[in-house]
Amino acid sequence: MLPLDTFKSIIKNTPLVSIDLVVYNQKGEVLLGKRNNRPAQGYWFVPGGRILKDESMAEAFKRLTLNELGTEFTILDAQLIGPFDHFYTNNLTGEDFSTHYVALGYRLTIDDELLALPTKQHNDYNWFGVEQLLEHPQVHKHTRWYFEPYAKQTVLRRKFLK
Template sequence: MSRKRPFSYEEFKQVYSKVPRLCVDLIIQDPKGQVLLLRREEEPSVGMWHLPGGTVLFREEVEQAIKRIAQEEVGVAVRVEGLVGFIEFLNEERGNQAFHSLSLAVVCSIQEKISRTPKRQFFKVVPENTIKEQGLFLEKILSGRWKDAACDDPNCTDEDCLKDSAA
């Protein structure tokens, strides 16, 4: 779905090369517990699977951003169920520029059915070509380890989180 950009790429670089960007990522599950992923159509990470998500705009309430992004990216109305954790992208690359984004991962419910397309699928297991940070986070969500999903160690593996949570 097309969306209007709040500012140009030059303005984006000017702002977000200096401060982290706040985003929301939507965790939408079907009745079988599978998670909705979209295939990226633009840089960065063209062709990779990702959670629907985007930037919280200036003076936009987080819940409004979630609802806007659900409409823009998926074309559905959502109900916010709750915050699960966060996903941090410390070295997000766009062209030759590095950025730092922080995404609030939010579980959302929907009333309508979402049709599957080649660019929009529900997954029970995280596909290999998923954006790395989201993939690690989703593996914890899909395995039922919700409380471990917000691990803040960017080098963490599932085994590390299991050891930490058992201690």
């Protein structure tokens, strides 16, 4: 890990690259954790984290799934949803500067009985239906963005079926 002053300078001056894990169970529900830390503290959010310097995306994926889900998965177990810009007005230090992530969203379908969910980054976990998370006021907008294509398809389906 970097010294805090170095990391603060990076957050203040550059975007961070991360992997977000859009985790589905066998019922089609999505795993969200309530964030312990800034940014997005107190919101329901998908698990994930930063890619470290000199760490491949494949290695970061293994590390992040182990750290965030309690079980290691490979990047080959997932499907890339795409890149997303996440802009926050605050940062992990509480000092007055913003955070910018370039988040690579990956969809992962798992057997939820395999998970041993840690509490370092999230103090609570819940499985949400997609429509439920799209309407929930404490689900962070950056998490909702992963499901907007679903929401648009659902609206179109409802209009077509009328």
